Amino acid sequence: MNRRKPVRKQPSQGPNRRQLLRKELAKSVSIQRSESSSPLSIDAFRPEADDDCICGSGIRFKDCCSSKLHEGPFAGERRLIDQEQFDEALTACRLHLSWYVLAHQAHTVPLLNAGDPQGAQLLSVDIDALDEILGLLHFLYRKTDQVDQFGPVLEELHSAIHDSRWANRIALREANWWSIDRNDNSNAAKSLRRVDVFNCSDAEVLAGYFSQHSKGMTFKERVEFIKRIIDCASDQELILQYRGVLAISYLLVSDRETASRLFRSAIESYRLSSAEDKSMFGDHLLAQSLFLLGSLEADKDLIKDAESCFQTFVNAENEIPLTDFAKSDYRMMVGRCRALMEEPETAIGAYDESLGICVLPLTQIYKSEALINIGQPDTARDLLTEVDKASAPVENLHDYAVAWTLLAATTQNQADIETAKSELKSLETLEPYFAQQRDHWLIQLLETVPNAKSGTLTNIIRSINRYIILNPNFFGLGVNLNSLLTDLEHKLDGPKVR
Numbered sequence: 001m002n003r004r005k006p007v008r009k010q011p012s013q014g015p016n017r018r019q020l021l022r023k024e025l026a027k028s029v030s031i032q033r034s035e036s037s038s039p040l041s042i043d044a045f046r047p048e049a050d051d052d053c054i055c056g057s058g059i060r061f062k063d064c065c066s067s068k069l070h071e072g073p074f075a076g077e078r079r080l081i082d083q084e085q086f087d088e089a090l091t092a093c094r095l096h097l098s099w100y101v102l103a104h105q106a107h108t109v110p111l112l113n114a115g116d117p118q119g120a121q122l123l124s125v126d127i128d129a130l131d132e133i134l135g136l137l138h139f140l141y142r143k144t145d146q147v148d149q150f151g152p153v154l155e156e157l158h159s160a161i162h163d164s165r166w167a168n169r170i171a172l173r174e175a176n177w178w179s180i181d182r183n184d185n186s187n188a189a190k191s192l193r194r195v196d197v198f199n200c201s202d203a204e205v206l207a208g209y210f211s212q213h214s215k216g217m218t219f220k221e222r223v224e225f226i227k228r229i230i231d232c233a234s235d236q237e238l239i240l241q242y243r244g245v246l247a248i249s250y251l252l253v254s255d256r257e258t259a260s261r262l263f264r265s266a267i268e269s270y271r272l273s274s275a276e277d278k279s280m281f282g283d284h285l286l287a288q289s290l291f292l293l294g295s296l297e298a299d300k301d302l303i304k305d306a307e308s309c310f311q312t313f314v315n316a317e318n319e320i321p322l323t324d325f326a327k328s329d330y331r332m333m334v335g336r337c338r339a340l341m342e343e344p345e346t347a348i349g350a351y352d353e354s355l356g357i358c359v360l361p362l363t364q365i366y367k368s369e370a371l372i373n374i375g376q377p378d379t380a381r382d383l384l385t386e387v388d389k390a391s392a393p394v395e396n397l398h399d400y401a402v403a404w405t406l407l408a409a410t411t412q413n414q415a416d417i418e419t420a421k422s423e424l425k426s427l428e429t430l431e432p433y434f435a436q437q438r439d440h441w442l443i444q445l446l447e448t449v450p451n452a453k454s455g456t457l458t459n460i461i462r463s464i465n466r467y468i469i470l471n472p473n474f475f476g477l478g479v480n481l482n483s484l485l486t487d488l489e490h491k492l493d494g495p496k497v498r
C-alpha cells in the first residue's frame with residue numbers, strides 16, 4: 001500500500017511535492033539552457049504514431065497522448081480529481097506521465113551519459129516524481145473501474161527509467177496491485193522476488209518484501225531484516241509499524257520483557273513525533289500498540305488510552321470514511337479494551353454496536369467471553385455455537401478455542417470440556433508463544449477433570465484474561481487498507497484523527 005506523504009487537499013501546507021520537483025527539474029534544465037547547448041526537445045523521443053502509447057494505456061500513441069503531449073505538466077489531474085471528474089483526470093494523468101517519461105529521456109539521460117553530477121540528482125527527482133504520478137494513476141484506474149488494466153501499465157513502464165531504484169518501485173507497485181486489487185499474494189511475492197534486497201535501501205520496498213517473504217525467515221533473519229527496514233525508514237508510521245513488528249517477534253519467542261520494552265519506546269517515539277509526521281494509519285497502529293502493551297503489562301491506564309484511540313476512529317465528527325468492516329472492527333476493539341478493564345457489561349454494549357453493523361466472528365467470540373464473565377454461560381454457549389467457523393479467519397480459531405476453554409473452566413460441564421479440549425488440540429500453531437499457552441490450558445483442563453479444584457479454575461481464568469490477540473496480520477502486516485477505508489485515497493491525505 002502506498003505510504004507516501006499526504007499531498008492532496010492540503011494547500012495550506014504549501015505547494016505539493018511534485019510541483020517542487022517539477023520546479024527543480026525546470027530550474028535544472030534552464031541552468032543547462034543558459035550554458036552553451038540547449039536541452040533536447042522531448043519531441044526527439046516521441047514514439048511512432050502507431051506505436052503503443054508511453055503511458056501504458058495500450059492505445060496507439062497517435063490516439064492517446066500524442067496531440068497534447070506538451071500540455072503534460074499542466075494537465076491538472078489533481079484539480080480534476082478534486083472535482084471528482086475521474087475519467088478526465090485519468091486522461092490528464094496519462095498525459096503527465098508520458099510527458100515526464102520523455103522529459104527524463106530528453107533531459108536527465110543526456111546529463112547522466114555525460115557524467116554530469118546534476119544527472120544523478122535529477123534522476124532521483126525523476127524516480128520520485130514518476131512514482132508519485134504512478135500512484136495517482138493507480139488510484140484513477142481504481143476509480144474508473146478498470147484496475148485490472150493497471151498491471152499491464154506497470155509492465156509497460158518498467159523500462160521508463162534504467163535504475164534499480166525504479167525497478168524496485170515498480171516491483172512494489174506491482175506487488176501491491178496483485179495483493180490488494182487482485183487478492184493474489186503468490187504473484188505479489190513473485191514480483192518482490194525481483195528486488196535485490198541486500199542492496200536496496202528503500203524502506204517501503206523492504207517492508208513490502210518482508211510482508212510477503214518473512215514466513216520462511218528464522219528469528220534472527222527476521223529481526224535483522226526488521227531492523228534494516230527501521231534504519232532505512234523516515235516515515236513515522238512505517239517506523240512505528242516495524243518497531244511494533246519487532247516487539248511482536250520477541251513476544252512470539254516468549255521474550256515478554258524485550259517485547260514490552262520495545263513497544264514502550266516505539267509508542268513514546270511516535271507520540272513525540274510532530275503532528276505533521278503522524279498519519280491515520282500511524283494512529284491506528286498507536287491504538288494497537290497501546291492495546292498490546294496494556295494487555296502485556298496488565299496496565300489499565302494504557303488500555304484506557306487504547307480505548308480512547310479506537311473510539312476516535314468511530315467518532316462521527318472525525319468523518320473518517322470507514323467501511324462497515326472497519327466500523328465494526330473498531331467498535332469491537334473498544335469492547336475488547338473495556339473487557340480488559342474488567343467492565344464486561346459496557347464491553348457487551350460495544351460488541352452489540354459492532355455486531356449491529358456487521359457480524360464478525362471475532363466479535364461473537366469476545367462477546368461470549370464477556371457473557372461468561374457476567375455469569376451467563378448458557379447465552380455464551382449459544383453464541384459460540386452460532387460462530388461460523390468456516391468463514392472465520394484462521395487466526396480467529398485460536399480465540400475461538402480460548403473462549404470454549406473459558407466456558408469449560410467456568411461451567412465444569414463435561415460436554416463443554418470436551419469441546420474445549422478438541423478445539424485446543426485442533427489448533428495448528430507454530431509460534432512458541434501460542435504453543436505454550438495452548439499446552440498450559442490443555443494440561444489444566446485435563447487436570448481439571450474429573451475432580452476440579454477451584455484453584456485450578458481460577459488459574460485458567462486468570463491466565464486467559466491475560467491472553468492477548470496476536471496474529472500475523474494484527475500489526476498491519478498484510479493489512480488490506482481497502483478493508484478499512486471506503487476511500488483509500490483518504491488514507492493518503494487523511495486528517496489526523498487526534
Ligand SMILES: [Zn+2]
Pocket residue numbers: 053054055056057064065066094095098
Ligand atoms: Zn497515452
